[in-house]
Amino acid sequence: MVTLKGTKVVSGIVIGRLYVYMHPDKHISRSTVEDRSAQIELFNDAKKKAIEQLEELHESSIPYLGELNASIFVAQEMLLEDKQYIDYVYKQIRESGYNAAYAVVLASDEFSRLFTSIEDKYMQSHVADVRDVSERLLRILCGAEGEMVQPLEPCIYASDDFSAGDIVGFNRDNVLGLVTMFGSPVSHASILAGTMGIPSVVGIGQEMLSIYDGRYAILDGVKGELIIDPDKRTLDRMKRRQKEYEERQRMLLLLKGKNNITKSGKYINVYANIGSAEGVETALLYDAGGIGLFRSEFIYIESLTFPTEEEQFQIYREVLEKMRGRKVIIRTLDLGTDKQASYFRPEKENNPAMGYRAIRISLSQPELFKTQLRALYRASVYGNLDILFPLITSLDEIRHTKMIIKEVTDELDAENIEYRQDLRLGIMIETPAAVMISDKLAKEVDFFSIGTNDLTQFTLAIDRQNPKLEAYFNEIHPAVMKMIEMTVNNAHKAGIPVDICGEAAADLGQTQKFIDMGIDALSVSPNMVLPLRKKIRECE
Numbered sequence: 001m002v003t004l005k006g007t008k009v010v011s012g013i014v015i016g017r018l019y020v021y022m023h024p025d026k027h028i029s030r031s032t033v034e035d036r037s038a039q040i041e042l043f044n045d046a047k048k049k050a051i052e053q054l055e056e057l058h059e060s061s062i063p064y065l066g067e068l069n070a071s072i073f074v075a076q077e078m079l080l081e082d083k084q085y086i087d088y089v090y091k092q093i094r095e096s097g098y099n100a101a102y103a104v105v106l107a108s109d110e111f112s113r114l115f116t117s118i119e120d121k122y123m124q125s126h127v128a129d130v131r132d133v134s135e136r137l138l139r140i141l142c143g144a145e146g147e148m149v150q151p152l153e154p155c156i157y158a159s160d161d162f163s164a165g166d167i168v169g170f171n172r173d174n175v176l177g178l179v180t181m182f183g184s185p186v187s188h189a190s191i192l193a194g195t196m197g198i199p200s201v202v203g204i205g206q207e208m209l210s211i212y213d214g215r216y217a218i219l220d221g222v223k224g225e226l227i228i229d230p231d232k233r234t235l236d237r238m239k240r241r242q243k244e245y246e247e248r249q250r251m252l253l254l255l256k257g258k259n260n261i262t263k264s265g266k267y268i269n270v271y272a273n274i275g276s277a278e279g280v281e282t283a284l285l286y287d288a289g290g291i292g293l294f295r296s297e298f299i300y301i302e303s304l305t306f307p308t309e310e311e312q313f314q315i316y317r318e319v320l321e322k323m324r325g326r327k328v329i330i331r332t333l334d335l336g337t338d339k340q341a342s343y344f345r346p347e348k349e350n351n352p353a354m355g356y357r358a359i360r361i362s363l364s365q366p367e368l369f370k371t372q373l374r375a376l377y378r379a380s381v382y383g384n385l386d387i388l389f390p391l392i393t394s395l396d397e398i399r400h401t402k403m404i405i406k407e408v409t410d411e412l413d414a415e416n417i418e419y420r421q422d423l424r425l426g427i428m429i430e431t432p433a434a435v436m437i438s439d440k441l442a443k444e445v446d447f448f449s450i451g452t453n454d455l456t457q458f459t460l461a462i463d464r465q466n467p468k469l470e471a472y473f474n475e476i477h478p479a480v481m482k483m484i485e486m487t488v489n490n491a492h493k494a495g496i497p498v499d500i501c502g503e504a505a506a507d508l509g510q511t512q513k514f515i516d517m518g519i520d521a522l523s524v525s526p527n528m529v530l531p532l533r534k535k536i537r538e539c540e
């Protein structure tokens with residue numbers, strides 16, 4: 001029996017076989033091979049496949065990115081046809097006998113270095129393309145194109161780390177739980193696991209080995225442990241704990257239909273955070289008062305190419321109809337950092353969390369933004385929709401957003417397409433800048449939603465993705481709490497409501513404080529709705 005300790009992310013106790021999947025591109029080794037022509041052939045096949053993918057991407061992205069922006073894929077295709085790049089890879093295989101994947105890693109390094117050394121901004125911009133095409137080749141060579149062969153029976157999925165994209169691609173019925181060697185509890189992968197209610201543990205370290213694949217295990221998401229090959233006594237004990245846990249969950253269900261009301265009679269809205277139309281079922285199962293945050297980027301991550309207006313419209317409509325008039329807050333695209341769509345690959349950045357993401361992508365690519373806004377406005381007549389904009393730092397961004405919305409509504413008017421005239425527009429308060437000017441921002445929008453995950457990251461200068469800094473990532477640090485309070489006060493002065501949709505909303509130790517501050521709503525993973533209701537009913 002082996003017990004590995006990690007950090008609990010989503011509670012629950014599950015028992016089953018382990019399915020261990022290590023991402024191959026993170027494990028490329030420098031090996032020499034006997035059969036060099038076989039490696040050349042492998043490389044040629046990968047190159048052909050990569051070119052086909054890029055051609056497809058180019059075609060499908062023109063309507064959204066425009067011809068000019070989409071031409072990046074043509075430039076990348078050309079790089080894959082570049083004689084010098086290809087010859088360099090061939091040389092590493094033929095002369096040094098390296099395997100194809102390692103030869104590509106060397107070519108990527110060499111050509112990035114070459115382009116960086118040229119004192120010409122235009123040539124330097126090719127570095128990102130070199131890295132991108134090389135990564136694409138590596139994913140094909142290592143079979144890591146999301147083609148992870150998933151088990152046919154329910155298993156506990158284990159990996160070096162899961163990306164949000166991995167989780168979106170899983171067959172939910174077969175995932176008993178998730179456990180990772182690395183990873184952080186506030187990464188988007190962890191948050192997604194929470195919204196899907198999958199018991200999860202992260203950061204159990206390097207002792208998680210591929211040889212455990214197929215072994216019987218217990219994942220304890222309450223304590224943050226993975227027990228491999230449990231002995232009979234442990235198994236019996238854990239089965240008892242599992243029963244008790246499930247019993248507690250059943251008791252919580254008795255709170256369905258009850259109000260989120262404090263002892264002194266104050267009503268607090270409790271909403272659910274979701275990442276897909278299916279999330280609505282769980283939100284309703286746990287009796288959420290509405291959807292406080294629909295992270296629409298997961299629609300993009302799940303898709304093989306940019307989702308069309310019609311595809312998005314159908315999803316938003318389905319969510320609104322299923323929620324039958326309850327509030328639904330849909331946040332516009334927040335791609336970037338650990339939320340990447342395979343077909344949308346902006347240049348590599350040193351600090352992606354502070355980089356080209358969220359509203360910055362939407363405002364710089366109005367066609368992409370307008371496609372989503374049109375879908376949202378069209379869907380608005382099917383329910384009680386609010387639209388939320390991520391990562392706002394200035395008044396200009398709001399004004400620019402409103403200008404684009406005006407273009408969209410003018411177009412819809414001209415086409416005689418119906419939409420709700422009283423749609424409420426809100427912004428995420430998740431940067432210190434937004435907090436500091438929240439008095440001014442409050443006059444421009446209809447509501448605020450506080451994103452404590454990013455707000456903590458930026459206030460404390462702590463990368464939410466870095467497992468080494470986990471001990472320092474404190475969403476209730478006095479500085480963050482002060483920012484929340486300031487935001488609430490400024491919102492209320494301007495007469496608009498404010499909620500918290502970051503993970504801090506589910507911290508039951510803070511519920512009383514949030515109520516005292518005057519927060520109007522808390523939005524949490526669906527499985528936290530009832531525990532939060534129970535807590536609110538115990539508060540003053």
Ligand code: PEP
Pocket residue numbers: 191293295334430450451452453454455501502503
């Ligand atoms: C947040 O930053 O708190 C938030 C809710 O947004 P996300 O976790 O998607 O970045």
Ligand code: MG
Pocket residue numbers: 430451453454
């Ligand atoms: Mg955020």
